[in-house]
Amino acid sequence: MDAVDHIPVTVLTGFLGSGKTTVLNHLLRQPEMGGVVAIINEFGEVALDHLLVESSEDRLALLDNGCICCSVREDLIETLDDLAARRAAGTIPPFHRVLVETTGLADPVPVLHTLMTAPDIVGRYRIDGVVATVDAVNGAHTLHAHAEAVRQVAVADRLLVTKTDLVSGDTLARLEARLVAINPVAALSQVSNGIVDPARVLDAGLFDPAARSADVVRWFETAARAAVEPHHHAHDCEGTRCDHPVHHAHDSDVQSFSLVIDEPIHGEAFSRWLDYVAALKGEDLLRFKAIVNVAEQPDAPLVVHGVQHVFHPPISLAGWPSEDRRSRLVFIVRGIPREIIETTLCKFAAVSRTAIQRPAA
Amino acid sequence: MPMDKSFADTVFRNGRIYTSNRKQPWATWAAVRAGRFIAVGEERDVAPLVGERTATVDLGGRMAMPGIVDIHNHIMMGGQADLYELRFASSASVAKIAETLHKAASAAAPGAWIVGGQFGNNLLGEMNTAESCALLDAACLGHPVVLRDDSYHNRWASSAALRLAGVQADTPNPTDGEIGRDLKTGTLTGIMIEAASGLVERALAASGHYTAEMDRAAVARSISVLNTYGVTAFIDAASMQPIMAALKGLDDRGELTAWAVCAMPVVEPGFMFGKAGEELFALREEYRGAHVKPDYVKVFLDGVPGAKTAAFHEPYLADPVRGCCFRGATMLTVPDLIRWLGRCEKLGLAAKIHCAGDAAVTQALDAIDVVRSFNGPTHLVHQIAHASYITPDDIPRFAALGVAADLSPIIWYPTVFLEAHKAAMGDERAQRFWPNRDLKNAGALMAGGSDWPVIPIPDPWQGIEGMVTRQNPTGDFPGKSLWAEQALDLATVIDIYTIDAARAAGLGQTIGSIETGKSADLIVLDQMIFDVAPDRLADTRVEMTFFEGRKVYERA
Numbered sequence: 001m002d003a004v005d006h007i008p009v010t011v012l013t014g015f016l017g018s019g020k021t022t023v024l025n026h027l028l029r030q031p032e033m034g035g036v037v038a039i040i041n042e043f044g045e046v047a048l049d050h051l052l053v054e055s056s057e058d059r060l061a062l063l064d065n066g067c068i069c070c071s072v073r074e075d076l077i078e079t080l081d082d083l084a085a086r087r088a089a090g091t092i093p094p095f096h097r098v099l100v101e102t103t104g105l106a107d108p109v110p111v112l113h114t115l116m117t118a119p120d121i122v123g124r125y126r127i128d129g130v131v132a133t134v135d136a137v138n139g140a141h142t143l144h145a146h147a148e149a150v151r152q153v154a155v156a157d158r159l160l161v162t163k164t165d166l167v168s169g170d171t172l173a174r175l176e177a178r179l180v181a182i183n184p185v186a187a188l189s190q191v192s193n194g195i196v197d198p199a200r201v202l203d204a205g206l207f208d209p210a211a212r213s214a215d216v217v218r219w220f221e222t223a224a225r226a227a228v229e230p231h232h233h234a235h236d237c238e239g240t241r242c243d244h245p246v247h248h249a250h251d252s253d254v255q256s257f258s259l260v261i262d263e264p265i266h267g268e269a270f271s272r273w274l275d276y277v278a279a280l281k282g283e284d285l286l287r288f289k290a291i292v293n294v295a296e297q298p299d300a301p302l303v304v305h306g307v308q309h310v311f312h313p314p315i316s317l318a319g320w321p322s323e324d325r326r327s328r329l330v331f332i333v334r335g336i337p338r339e340i341i342e343t344t345l346c347k348f349a350a351v352s353r354t355a356i357q358r359p360a361a
Numbered sequence: 362m363p364m365d366k367s368f369a370d371t372v373f374r375n376g377r378i379y380t381s382n383r384k385q386p387w388a389t390w391a392a393v394r395a396g397r398f399i400a401v402g403e404e405r406d407v408a409p410l411v412g413e414r415t416a417t418v419d420l421g422g423r424m425a426m427p428g429i430v431d432i433h434n435h436i437m438m439g440g441q442a443d444l445y446e447l448r449f450a451s452s453a454s455v456a457k458i459a460e461t462l463h464k465a466a467s468a469a470a471p472g473a474w475i476v477g478g479q480f481g482n483n484l485l486g487e488m489n490t491a492e493s494c495a496l497l498d499a500a501c502l503g504h505p506v507v508l509r510d511d512s513y514h515n516r517w518a519s520s521a522a523l524r525l526a527g528v529q530a531d532t533p534n535p536t537d538g539e540i541g542r543d544l545k546t547g548t549l550t551g552i553m554i555e556a557a558s559g560l561v562e563r564a565l566a567a568s569g570h571y572t573a574e575m576d577r578a579a580v581a582r583s584i585s586v587l588n589t590y591g592v593t594a595f596i597d598a599a600s601m602q603p604i605m606a607a608l609k610g611l612d613d614r615g616e617l618t619a620w621a622v623c624a625m626p627v628v629e630p631g632f633m634f635g636k637a638g639e640e641l642f643a644l645r646e647e648y649r650g651a652h653v654k655p656d657y658v659k660v661f662l663d664g665v666p667g668a669k670t671a672a673f674h675e676p677y678l679a680d681p682v683r684g685c686c687f688r689g690a691t692m693l694t695v696p697d698l699i700r701w702l703g704r705c706e707k708l709g710l711a712a713k714i715h716c717a718g719d720a721a722v723t724q725a726l727d728a729i730d731v732v733r734s735f736n737g738p739t740h741l742v743h744q745i746a747h748a749s750y751i752t753p754d755d756i757p758r759f760a761a762l763g764v765a766a767d768l769s770p771i772i773w774y775p776t777v778f779l780e781a782h783k784a785a786m787g788d789e790r791a792q793r794f795w796p797n798r799d800l801k802n803a804g805a806l807m808a809g810g811s812d813w814p815v816i817p818i819p820d821p822w823q824g825i826e827g828m829v830t831r832q833n834p835t836g837d838f839p840g841k842s843l844w845a846e847q848a849l850d851l852a853t854v855i856d857i858y859t860i861d862a863a864r865a866a867g868l869g870q871t872i873g874s875i876e877t878g879k880s881a882d883l884i885v886l887d888q889m890i891f892d893v894a895p896d897r898l899a900d901t902r903v904e905m906t907f908f909e910g911r912k913v914y915e916r917a
Binding site: 276277279281347348 | 703734735737
């Protein structure tokens with residue numbers, strides 16, 4: 001699949017009260033938002049009135065910075081279809097990016113599945129990344145109490161920790177350790193008063209065919225470190241043992257681990273293995289990301305993203321983001337032992353056991 | 362004086378009781394309380410449990426053994442045919458069928474459906490004409506009529522039945538089915554091939570022709586037939602809603618005289634119609650009873666070798682229609698099967714997978730291998746049904762993966778089935794059929810079944826003899842054996858029909874052997890089977906059948 005012509009879509013998620021609307025309000029005012037469509041839940045929540053250039057109908061508004069604001073319809077597919085049609089017909093200005101806000105309580109997974117599988121959508125749009133807001137004041141409690149909040153963090157490529165000015169350094173450090181435990185590969189940044197550089201939200205570039213963005217390089221380097229360095233995260237181990245490779249989220253059963261595989265993997269066998277994972281373990285696979293050195297195309301690594309049982313069609317990159325050409329697989333899971341992943345990779349994806357690099361015990 | 366509850370309700374004495382319990386294979390006495398064995402052994406072990414109110418069954422030195430488990434049958438069909446259907450031989454001509462039908466139609470209530478069977482499927486061509494259709498319509502006197510063929514896959518329906526089914530001359534053929542039309546005139550002939558049968562069967566079901574009461578009576582009749590052969594547990598191999606409702610209805614009334622395990626189809630089978638898959642699974646707790654266990658699903662992976670619909674590694678013999686290299690095909694891909702198995706394991710359901718050809722067996726084992734690798738060990742016992750053509754490399758995989766071999770139907774000796782297989786794939790390959798000894802040596806869990814009504818009588822004793830002799834117990838094909846090296850000894854075969862079948866049915870803790878704590882399902886035989894010549898085993902008659910300590914059959 002070639003992603004060059006597809007419109008990147010950023011999904012902005014975050015629990016109620018996590019500061020998502022504040023972030024959105026800030027973003028909509030920035031000049032960088034020109035040419036971006038923002039699909040938001042309710043116009044009422046964001047103060048648009050004084051930004052409006054024109055509002056042809058209740059669903060659509062053009063802001064003075066060139067951002068098109070659009071309230072979501074019943075159905076995201078319909079909304080995105082309609083936007084693409086209007087863009088083609090020239091009834092709205094051309095746009096090069098979409099930002100989708102999910103509702104606060106929502107499990108972001110269905111939105112991602114829609115973007116990954118709906119036939120009309122996958123031909124025109126691609127997921128650029130998932131951004132989740134977590135507030136420093138209530139975040140720990142929310143993660144403890146709501147599985148949806150854990151899922152929002154688990155699927156995120158970027159985490160924005162908001163309201164950091166309202167808590168102590170210790171509280172913030174504990175929350176961040178917790179977030180890293182759930183999702184060790186998401187880029188984490190702190191935000192006060194919703195003030196965030198649009199570039200921190202948009203353009204995660206994970207599906208960018210050039211794959212040269214600093215984010216991509218950083219992401220895969222983190223993944224490689226997570227696989228071999230059991231201590232690289234400062235999470236609280238609350239006990240005697242801290243040498244296991246699995247990072248336990250304290251109040252949930254979500255874990256993450258990475259594998260580094262130092263040999264080319266056969267494409268067909270790997271995709272068969274992916275089918276099996278999706279069929280049998282999809283429910284417990286919150287997020288899967290991988291860059292794979294495919295034996296058949298050593299210079300064009302394959303990037304694979306999965307959210308539960310749905311996998312985005314693999315994307316071939318034009319080249320490797322760094323000198324490191326080892327395959328790196330990151331799993332954020334609920335109760336899938338690493339051993340089962342390793343065993344089944346060996347058995348069904350023809351990976352040699354010795355090529356899988358494990359953390360030092 | 363001790364309270365009554367410390368005594369047995371019933372004691373069996375003076376028997377030669379074969380227990381199917383390795384730790385104590387033989388006993389002479391056994392005591393029952395509240396439907397369970399409470400003591401098994403010799404007189405001195407059991408006699409103290411005899412109180413004033415204890416009933417005694419003197420076995421008079423006769424052999425007794427655990428009730429038999431039929432791992433695969435279709436429990437509604439036999440009774441329904443017996444009680445409510447117009448019967449004619451599959452050798453009957455079209456003219457003979459019309460004559461029989463005319464008599465029935467003259468006696469039937471106005472507007473009532475007439476259901477009959479089974480006609481030989483060799484008649485389908487002759488029936489699929491305007492002339493035969495006219496003959497049928499004349500005979501049925503305006504009644505809606507549906508006649509089933511001997512494969513259960515095809516139907517012949519009267520014009521009145523087609524009208525009720527909404528089938529007209531321009532009705533398109535359903536997927537995987539054909540509505541018969543006269544070659545010259547294009548008019549409907551009433552012949553309904555495969556999935557088209559469903560159009561008429563659904564109209565019949567919607568008419569209320571079979572009431573819940575009739576369904577219960579049909580199932581009760583079938584089970585009483587099983588009881589006469591000593592069968593006290595079975596798996597119904599394609600449980601649709603009416604079947605489970607009938608079993609549950611009988612159980613609630615205390616009238617169910619066998620343990621019933623239900624295998625719910627994942628998709629609507631070609632010969633039964635109604636809810637299947639998730640929709641059906643969702644209803645299973647409604648049908649669960651003390652003795653009704655809706656804990657299996659049924660997957661059809663291929664067809665049958667005789668019709669060249671089974672999936673094989675090697676091609677069938679060349680024929681003008683399929684050419685030189687036809688191997689048959691499976692109905693599901695490995696990933697599809699994996700998805701079903703994964704889903705079923707999540708729901709706590711085991712799968713009975715129909716695999717008549719060796720390629721289907723391989724595919725099922727491959728899928729189970731994947732599921733085991735991801736899901737780890739399970740208490741669920743998946744079964745490969747009709748495990749009969751198996752490539753040698755697959756034999757050890759049954760034990761390795763914990764998969765049971767459902768041995769059904771009873772055709773591990775020369776039969777007409779084998780002749781059809783020879784025609785389809787040549788003598789040598791056709792005879793590498795039922796590698797029972799190889800499976801046993803490789804440690805596979807094996808279970809005997811009838812597949813009744815595919816086999817007209819669900820008599821396990823023919824199967825038991827045939828498994829020992831590999832020769833036809835009815836006297837057909839005299840002197841001929843089927844792959845004699847695959848014969849098994851009698852003790853192994855009795856295990857296959859009792860304790861091993863119970864394990865394969867998920868009831869190994871409850872039934873299958875005569876031991877303390879298990880259901881008091883015991884049968885009394887007219888001969889000591891371990892003392893008779895192997896070719897006399899099929900003559901064994903069951904004198905009495907006890908289900909939970911209650912006598913449910915006694916030979917007249």
